[in-house]
Amino acid sequence: MTAGWSRSRRSGPDSWPRRSSGYGRRSDALRLRPACIVQYRRVAFNGSELDPGLRITFDTELKGRVHDLSLGSTGYAESRYFAAPDQCVLEVKINHRMPYWLSEILARHNCVVRRISKYCAALEACKGTLERERAIA
Numbered sequence: 001m002t003a004g005w006s007r008s009r010r011s012g013p014d015s016w017p018r019r020s021s022g023y024g025r026r027s028d029a030l031r032l033r034p035a036c037i038v039q040y041r042r043v044a045f046n047g048s049e050l051d052p053g054l055r056i057t058f059d060t061e062l063k064g065r066v067h068d069l070s071l072g073s074t075g076y077a078e079s080r081y082f083a084a085p086d087q088c089v090l091e092v093k094i095n096h097r098m099p100y101w102l103s104e105i106l107a108r109h110n111c112v113v114r115r116i117s118k119y120c121a122a123l124e125a126c127k128g129t130l131e132r133e134r135a136i137a
Contacts, residue, residue, distance in 0.1 A: 053095025064122020082125035
């Protein structure tokens with residue numbers, strides 16, 4: 001799971017994660033608070049000694065929520081799918097150049113480069129919930 005951050009005029013609850021680094025102190029000074037929780041299942045593969053800078057990941061069960069934002073929450077927090085449950089995000093990360101065998105496989109399956117933000121997609125999917133919470137506050 002990952003947490004996104006946004007500015008708030010109010011200080012956050014004690015249950016929000018605190019960081020001991022300089023970042024944590026800056027986020028406290030800026031009064032940042034979590035805005036969204038993104039969760040997904042990831043299967044990752046690292047390149048062999050022939051392709052050490054290669055990493056391929058498949059992310060499935062892409063969900064997000066804008067309520068119950070504590071990472072340590074023990075309560076039930078229902079997340080909303082922001083991609084169909086049968087879809088996945090394939091990420092190819094390369095330090096130098098793409099191996100020929102990989103470009104052949106991607107071309108064979110008609111894969112195209114498409115940049116997405118799981119965080120932004122989750123926020124968009126939860127927009128109605130977020131607007132209702134702002135109206136109440």
